Amino acid sequence: MDIRKILEDVKEDKLSIDEALKILSRLPFEDIDFAKIDHHRKIRQGMSEVVFCEGKTEQQVLKIFERMIEKGEVNIIGTRASKELYEYLKENLKGDIDYYEAARIVCAKRVEVKKNPKGHVAVVSAGTADLKVAEEAAIILEILGNNVKRVYDVGVAGIHRLFSHLDEIQSANVIVAVAGMEGALASVVAGLVSKPVIAVPTSVGYGANFKGLSALLTMLNSCANGVAVVNIDNGFGAAVVAHMINSLANGNL
Incomplete structure (x- = not known):
């Protein structure tokens, strides 16, 4: 079942919103040969897939980030990222990318999210x-x-x-x-x-x-x-x- 059919069924009251959400949460990943990107993880878990960069080539990390950006994802996080990887992504990736050197984290398309107001x-x-x-x-x-x-x-x-x-x-x-x-x-x-x-x-x-x-x-x-x-x-x-x-x-x- 594709997303258009799901939306049409919801519009025609053949499918409830909760039922549609359950189906969407199980939709397949995107296979790019060396990786299978889980674009619907945010639906299931509330946050997008995070990329563990260590052990991947610079080109592989770039391709994953590009595909996630094309799908409209924001605040795309890469952990265990070297300064060299950040420089490579900064040069080759469209849009903003931040680097947190002490944490070894890169974050593409950083968008401020609403803070949890109660406590810390x-x-x-x-x-x-x-x-x-x-x-x-x-x-x-x-x-x-x-x-x-x-x-x-x-x-x-x-x-x-x-x-x-x-x-x-x-x-x-x-x-x-x-x-x-x-x-x-x-x-x-x-x-x-x-x-x-x-x-x-x-x-x-x-x-x-x-x-x-x-x-x-x-x-x-x-x-x-x-x-x-x-x-x-x-x-x-x-x-x-x-x-x-x-x-x-x-x-x-």
Whole structure:
């Protein structure tokens, strides 16, 4: 069934709006040989497909962005994007494209979305070395329309630094806690607040950190209530979950 037939059936009362929406949510992807672009993800999930750029050629990323723009999509996000990729896209892609170097994010056709008016998301990081993962989460959240408060370099080695920011952390609708080394920050934060904490282990640390495994295990074994854990260095994944929770708090989902 094509979109025109669906619309005609809705117009003629042969199909309800809800039934049509259900069909549209299952419409096929676009096959461009090396990728299958899911143009209808926004219908199903409320946000467009995000492109993981690492491992793709510059030409492949360009082609995906071009096809998404042709379909009328805005705020097209690419994660794990290098500065070289950004320069290539800027030179070859029609329209505006922004680059967030610390977060390694590109965003094409940036359009400001309506902000969630009630409250904010707090992104808390243990150390400056965790900044790239924390910023990935913060930038994704902002592009999706969330108010974000950053609280950085407040790890457990100097816990008094965290305490000086408790008001803005406790008043958040949801907290993203980013930490490497032993990953204790998430447990400490969760023990102080009544809001969900999304823990992000990072690969920051010395040898026995095992590239983030020690932080991951600490967070998974947290004795504090209300902690959910995403994959190592996955600031993007944490941001999407936090966005969904914050949208629910604002009545938008």
